Amino acid sequence: MNLPSDKTADNSMCHVDPTYQKIGGCEIEIPNPCCLIIFGASGDLTKRKLVPALYRLHKNNLLPEKFFVLGVGRMEMHIDSFREDMLTAVKEIFPEDFNHAYGEELAAKLYYFPLDYSSSESYIKFLANQLSLLEAKHNTGRNRIFYLAIPPTVFEDVIVNLGNADLSREDGGRTHIVVEKPFGRDLKSAKRLNRILKKSFQEHQIYRIDHYLAKETVQDIMMFRFANSIFEPLWNNKYIDHVQITVAENIGIEQRAGYYEESGVIRDMFPNHIFQLLALTAMEPPVKFDAGPVRDEKVKVFRSMRPFPLDGLGEYIVTGQYGAGKTNGNAVVGYREESGVSRQSTTPTFAAMKIFVDNWRWKGVPFYLRSGKRLSNKKTEISIQFKPVPHMMFSNLLNEPIEPNTLVLRVQPDEGINLLFQAKEPGSKVCLRPVIMDFSYQGEILLDAYEWVLLDCMHGDTMLSVREDAVEQTWAFLTPVIERLESTAQIGKFPNYAAGSSGPTEAALLIEKDGRGWRPL
Ligand code: BG6
Numbered sequence: 001m002n003l004p005s006d007k008t009a010d011n012s013m014c015h016v017d018p019t020y021q022k023i024g025g026c027e028i029e030i031p032n033p034c035c036l037i038i039f040g041a042s043g044d045l046t047k048r049k050l051v052p053a054l055y056r057l058h059k060n061n062l063l064p065e066k067f068f069v070l071g072v073g074r075m076e077m078h079i080d081s082f083r084e085d086m087l088t089a090v091k092e093i094f095p096e097d098f099n100h101a102y103g104e105e106l107a108a109k110l111y112y113f114p115l116d117y118s119s120s121e122s123y124i125k126f127l128a129n130q131l132s133l134l135e136a137k138h139n140t141g142r143n144r145i146f147y148l149a150i151p152p153t154v155f156e157d158v159i160v161n162l163g164n165a166d167l168s169r170e171d172g173g174r175t176h177i178v179v180e181k182p183f184g185r186d187l188k189s190a191k192r193l194n195r196i197l198k199k200s201f202q203e204h205q206i207y208r209i210d211h212y213l214a215k216e217t218v219q220d221i222m223m224f225r226f227a228n229s230i231f232e233p234l235w236n237n238k239y240i241d242h243v244q245i246t247v248a249e250n251i252g253i254e255q256r257a258g259y260y261e262e263s264g265v266i267r268d269m270f271p272n273h274i275f276q277l278l279a280l281t282a283m284e285p286p287v288k289f290d291a292g293p294v295r296d297e298k299v300k301v302f303r304s305m306r307p308f309p310l311d312g313l314g315e316y317i318v319t320g321q322y323g324a325g326k327t328n329g330n331a332v333v334g335y336r337e338e339s340g341v342s343r344q345s346t347t348p349t350f351a352a353m354k355i356f357v358d359n360w361r362w363k364g365v366p367f368y369l370r371s372g373k374r375l376s377n378k379k380t381e382i383s384i385q386f387k388p389v390p391h392m393m394f395s396n397l398l399n400e401p402i403e404p405n406t407l408v409l410r411v412q413p414d415e416g417i418n419l420l421f422q423a424k425e426p427g428s429k430v431c432l433r434p435v436i437m438d439f440s441y442q443g444e445i446l447l448d449a450y451e452w453v454l455l456d457c458m459h460g461d462t463m464l465s466v467r468e469d470a471v472e473q474t475w476a477f478l479t480p481v482i483e484r485l486e487s488t489a490q491i492g493k494f495p496n497y498a499a500g501s502s503g504p505t506e507a508a509l510l511i512e513k514d515g516r517g518w519r520p521l
Contacts, residue, residue, distance in 0.1 A: 041071025142173030163200025257340025325499030
């Protein structure tokens with residue numbers, strides 16, 4: 001985000017006067033010279049997200065002139081093959097929008113360096129040396145971003161060895177480290193990872209990435225709430241009946257069985273993406289639009305979430321796993337038949353939860369959250385359902401109950417906001433109909449989430465990353481629940497929903513027994 005930030009400990013000495021690039025109607029600041037060191041350079045994330053994002057940034061003239069990428073991986077690979085692989089990946093992602101000249105320009109700034117992640121000596125002798133040579137060649141000064149696009153099993157080796165080689169030190173420039181999710185798999189591992197990071201890096205250098213925070217529509221939640229005076233007075237338990245947050249996907253687990261079997265939907269989606277959406281919806285107005293105060297308010301929400309009673313979990317949480325079915329008219333296999341998945345897997349691919357935020361504003365308002373793979377649709381939205389009017393003076397004249405006002409923040413796809421309200425149907429004397437006031441971004445989204453993530457790390461803005469206390473608070477909330485669910489999991493319980501459906505019947509009951517219903521997917 002191109003906004004003020006937590007830059008208190010920024011000791012950059014490579015600062016030059018800011019220059020801006022106009023994109024759409026927006027002026028975006030071009031970062032200072034820097035280099036990006038990607039660990040996991042031959043991996044999926046680098047190909048699918050990072051290099052394509054760099055390509056688009058370059059095409060929009062948003063990368064600094066003095067810039068290079070050093071891809072680090074365990075495999076031996078010639079630099080030419082690395083460049084070629086990356087260009088092929090970009091072409092595949094933007095088949096119609098690929099410009100050869102821009103592609104070649106970017107490729108010329110990509111380098112590859114094979115490294116044994118566990119060899120401390122190699123960091124000191126070779127990596128540090130290679131970096132200095134490239135920095136001198138590209139005149140980037142000492143602004144460095146280390147991006148960990150690697151499996152969590154090797155996080156520790158890389159972080160410790162960067163520290164041992166003194167590469168984490170801010171020496172005449174900025175040094176940032178970006179850690180991709182999963183940030184731990186429970187409270188204990190998240191705390192351990194934080195401890196290891198903090199031994200070599202300071203909090204202001206650490207970017208725990210949640211790409212949901214970088215989606216334009218997620219950034220808009222705060223703008224919408226705090227830049228309009230008409231909604232905030234109603235944003236509380238006096239007027240809001242309940243909130244629904246849905247992150248539905250129609251894809252399956254693709255080629256990620258190894259990761260997903262260990263993770264499951266709760267770890268994969270809830271402590272990060274979904275709880276961040278919840279925090280942005282429920283938090284108090286921060287004193288300033290600045291990373292520190294915004295992160296403070298989010299953590300307060302996490303601290304207010306009422307722990308689930310472990311002996312009555314069924315009242316609050318439902319899990320599911322998809323069986324065979326159809327998506328987009330095509331037959332697809334069930335989760336247990338996916339390649340790499342155990343035929344007896346009890347890993348959940350769907351979860352729905354009812355959460356209460358016990359504070360002054362939200363006391364008594366349920367937040368219903370759900371997420372799943374292989375559902376009927378891809379849809380992420382937050383819906384705020386208001387209470388019915390206190391006295392329904394038309395009830396003796398109308399046959400049906402009237403739909404309450406609902407405000408929907410559509411995160412993706414079809415990004416926008418709509419408000420449902422009642423209006424008189426022309427003609428008969430008392431006839432109401434629900435109408436929808438709709439705002440749509442209509443494809444106006446300028447930068448994709450990973451483009452914002454990379455820009456923000458270069459600018460030193462931590463607004464879109466997650467602070468240590470938030471990570472630990474969300475794991476503290478979920479860890480006992482996950483442990484209980486795992487210890488009581490039974491093979492016979494799954495699959496309990498068909499691919500292409502809207503999830504398990506039990507999920508519908510979770511909300512229906514409260515006299516409410518899920519919004520259609
Ligand atoms: C990732 C999860 O963090 O988010 C994936 O690991 C999920 O399982 C993805 O598919 C969803 O992201 P998006 O941006 O496609 O909604």
